[in-house]
Amino acid sequence: MLMHNPPHPGEIIRELCLEPLGISVTEAAKALGVSRKTLSAILNGRAGISPEMAVRLSIAFDTSAESWMNQQVQFDLWNAEQHRKELKVERISAA
Numbered sequence: 349m350l351m352h353n354p355p356h357p358g359e360i361i362r363e364l365c366l367e368p369l370g371i372s373v374t375e376a377a378k379a380l381g382v383s384r385k386t387l388s389a390i391l392n393g394r395a396g397i398s399p400e401m402a403v404r405l406s407i408a409f410d411t412s413a414e415s416w417m418n419q420q421v422q423f424d425l426w427n428a429e430q431h432r433k434e435l436k437v438e439r440i441s442a443a
Contacts, residue, residue, distance in 0.1 A: 354426055356393040357419040365409050366391075380404045396420050 366376055377387040381404065389395035397405070402416035 352426075354419070354422045356423050357397045357416060358391040358393050358395075360419060361405070362391050365405075376408075380408055396424065 361376075365371075366373070371379075373388055373391065374384050377384040380387060380401075382401070386395070390397065390401065397416050397420040399413070399417065402413040402420075405411065405416050406413040
């Protein structure tokens with residue numbers, strides 16, 4: 349079941365991981381082993397969580413990579429569903 353308008357995973361990282369710990373984007377990027385630009389794009393919703401980033405986040409914040417990937421899939425799927433009527437798809441049925 350799809351969550352109604354789920355937050356982008358970057359919002360979760362910022363609000364539940366970085367802010368409570370008082371960690372800056374620069375510090376977090378260094379700890380994750382990525383550039384500040386890469387992390388900033390995720391935090392600002394301009395990029396999604398890749399499987400590799402999910403593993404990095406799981407190590408850094410003692411979470412599961414699956415939870416990060418699930419958040420990204422929920423976000424992506426909800427957004428795709430918003431454009432369902434625009435898709436030019438025909439139902440396929442058995443002859």
